[in-house]
Amino acid sequence: MSAGANPLRGEAELRIGENMHVLRPSFAALVAAEEELGPLFALVERAAGGGLRLGELAALFWHCLRERPAGLTREAVGEAVVAQGLAAVTPALRMLLGQIVRGR
Template identity: 55%
Template sequence: MTRTANPLRGEATLVVAGVTHVLRPSFENLVLAEAELGSLFALVERAAAGGLTLTDMTALLWHCLPSEHRPERVAVGEAVLGMGLVGATVPVRAVLAQVLQGEA
């Protein structure tokens, strides 16, 4: 069953190896991302200052993919590179906005 992203719920999509995935940050996924990347508030501040790295973006997006269908991290990194850093900010921004605003 294919779902489409609902931006009103803070969802975004990410195409990895030709497969469209819906990103929806769950509490569990965000806790795991925070354990790897440090404070999510600090991550938001780095993003606002233009200081996010390719590693930061890839890790955050990878953690926000549903675990039952999650591609390998290197494939997510390749998808980020394929989108370009500016293009990759769209799903990253959606995830960070969801973190700051909470569920709609």
């Protein structure tokens, strides 16, 4: 596992199983998320209005993973969100959405 998240780069941490993983909203990650989820501004609006779906949240986290160790699945990301609850993953979501809106 690499070094922790750098908030100055818009990174956040997400616990998946026993390990902490870094979420980095890089250009490539956000393009991939947008291709799957639609326009990012609409995603931000849905989140602000309480309409962000669990699948969308898991997809955004999946695409923004800085590293994907062998064996890590998208389903594991979704299960980690469910296991921790929305309140626990909201800081990571807030960081990513903030980077989408503000940029670096």
